Amino acid sequence: MIRAALLLGCALCLPAAAPPLTFIPVQPKFAAGTSDYEAIWRTDGARIVRALEATSGLEFPQVPIDVIVSDGRPMASYDGRLIRLRASYSPAYKKATLVHELGHRLSFVLGRRDGLDDHRLLYLFLYDAWSDLYGRDYAEQMSRIERRLPGEYDAAWTWALSQTREERQARLRALRENRP
């Protein structure tokens, strides 16, 4: 009994050095979407953290993150404590969005960006993290979906994918080495 309770209580504690995430539906109608994201985190969270850390060369700070789920546009706050996700996405795109927003959170660790905007910075490793996690076709598909979003996404993807993985890695290395 006690053992079962402990296991349940730790359902979202992951073995890797993952930041603690708390998933919160903004309204009861977003509960199902919230459970979907929780399930992705429980199943793939450790792998997601490993893939993002390996492709970025950065480490997640052990700072708790509130993940709020609503119908608003996904975002990650610059202080790294809040991520917002959208309840209505398809299962595949939910995974992509969770990895995308966690990637933003991780990229803020750099503290510098050499004039790169949020998405150019993120796309230095997001495509490669998606590929390592779910395969190249998946990364292709998800980046195609993001290109259709209004704003700078298409230009940022074109910029990032005009470089090879090695070139993206070299740019990240330079950013890491010159951290403030």
Ligand SMILES: [Zn+2]
């Ligand atoms: Zn973004």
